[in-house]
Amino acid sequence: MSALDTTSCNSSNLQGFYAWTDTLKGIQYGPGCLEEALPNFLDLLGVKKVLIVTGRSLYEKTDVVKQVETVLKTRDAYGGVFYEISQHSPIAGIRKAQQVFKEADADAIVSVGGGSPIDASKAILYHIHKETGGPILKQIAIPTTLSAAEYTAGAGFTNEEGQKVAVSDLGLAPAAVILDAKLTLSTPERLWLSTGMRAVDHAVENLYRSLIPPPSKHLSYAALADLFVNLPLSKANPDDVNIRQKLQIASWMSFLPQKFRKYSAAGLSHALGHKLGAAYGIPHGITSCITLAPVVALMAETACHEDKEWLANAIFYLRIPSSGSLDKDILTLSDAIRGLVDKLGLTSTLTEYIVPKEDLPKIAERTLGRADGPLYPEVVKLLENMY
Structure with a gap:
């Protein structure tokens, strides 16, 4: 049966399989939960220094990223911010972010924004993993939209030809998700x-x-x-x-x-x-x-x-x-x-x-x-x- 063949069924009514992603350690939700949730997840994951990955508009036109920076700096875990992720996560931005991640000596990413920075962060960590041969490093996702990229183990990004391509690995699913509705107030x-x-x-x-x-x-x-x-x-x-x-x-x-x-x-x-x-x-x-x-x-x-x-x-x-x-x-x-x-x-x-x-x-x-x-x-x- 083709992946998109709707004329026949692979029934999941009475037989199938379910498991939680191996990577996800927790989802904390509630208005204003950032200041409690982010330090908790840093400790839970054993993260020492993170790079924030976000988009230009969110970084330049709102204080959302600044709030995240403040929490990280109080824990001496701030490794900088990369804000050149644009719509559909072009590969050029992902490659540049990889270099910034290495220069910061970071061991994790905190993504802030919608599906593009969250998926771009998965792609960044995937390419670093392929390059180094080490384990896939962790992402803490702080979504400000409703696209739900934070719940998947795959990442879509745009290649040099303008085509959408994907990478997938269970280890790419964010290790933690923070749903703080206050951080969405500036979302257009x-x-x-x-x-x-x-x-x-x-x-x-x-x-x-x-x-x-x-x-x-x-x-x-x-x-x-x-x-x-x-x-x-x-x-x-x-x-x-x-x-x-x-x-x-x-x-x-x-x-x-x-x-x-x-x-x-x-x-x-x-x-x-x-x-x-x-x-x-x-x-x-x-x-x-x-x-x-x-x-x-x-x-x-x-x-x-x-x-x-x-x-x-x-x-x-x-x-x-x-x-x-x-x-x-x-x-x-x-x-x-x-x-x-x-x-x-x-x-x-x-x-x-x-x-x-x-x-x-x-x-x-x-x-x-x-x-x-x-x-x-x-x-x-x-x-x-x-x-």
């Missing part, structure tokens, strides 16, 4: 809400991805219920730290850390987002706003019965009555996702990001890995409808 609204849609994307696609165990699917239902309620509330009340904390926890539930004995491919919406994002400069949260609702509608036509059941049952958690038809309920879920995107003011198209229509067959082929598969015509048509 569009970034905050669109990464919230990324979390919605995680939760929905977990319902039909292969090898996802039932407990994780039920957590995805809970995540969806909270995201659909609290994302609009956060837009209306951007300074409400409690709502932001609930959203950070919902993002966590949307992507419960786990390890797989076999590879579990991303769903179609994520796969399309990976191909569209780096090549055309579309933020990952926005790719989810564009791709998720149409992909869910396609599942009503192409998914196997078990996956349809998981998807259709999601509307119960959104307090939407069932029609009695799996296909119709999946289309209702698609409409609800589209409605949430509209409510958040995030409606976007491929036209806005100047994606040439002549590129669509190539995008579909790269997403599916082949141009002669059963879903290829449907995916090309799906992309055509995103303009």
Whole structure:
């Protein structure tokens, strides 16, 4: 079965495997928890000196990184800051950060920001590990968006050709995660809400991805219920730290850390987002706003019965009555996702990001890995409808 073949099922209802990531030692959450959590994790991990990895805007336009610096300096663990990580984590920034890490004589990274600095930190540590042959060093992740990169053992970054590539190792999963909602207050609204849609994307696609165990699917239902309620509330009340904390926890539930004995491919919406994002400069949260609702509608036509059941049952958690038809309920879920995107003011198209229509067959082929598969015509048509 192809990683994106939705016409047959690898059932995880009654058989499967679940384990926590080997690396993750703890997640501490709560408004204002940074000053307690960071020293605790430094001690727990035996870290002596860290390099902060972040983005330029967060470093220059907010005091978030300064707060992290202050805590590290009180513990004499500050090894400097690298703030040249940009969207989609270009390889040039990763290579430069590797050199800065060595010069600082650091033994760990504290990443601050969204998916780009967190994934870039995994890539930095991966390349250092390959270069030295030593163990993979540790990352403490302090996310300020809802993209959930902190819960995975893989990292995506952009190579010299502008293509998204990935590295993966269980040791790359952050060793500790700090969810302090106060540190998210300066996150721009569009970034905050669109990464919230990324979390919605995680939760929905977990319902039909292969090898996802039932407990994780039920957590995805809970995540969806909270995201659909609290994302609009956060837009209306951007300074409400409690709502932001609930959203950070919902993002966590949307992507419960786990390890797989076999590879579990991303769903179609994520796969399309990976191909569209780096090549055309579309933020990952926005790719989810564009791709998720149409992909869910396609599942009503192409998914196997078990996956349809998981998807259709999601509307119960959104307090939407069932029609009695799996296909119709999946289309209702698609409409609800589209409605949430509209409510958040995030409606976007491929036209806005100047994606040439002549590129669509190539995008579909790269997403599916082949141009002669059963879903290829449907995916090309799906992309055509995103303009």
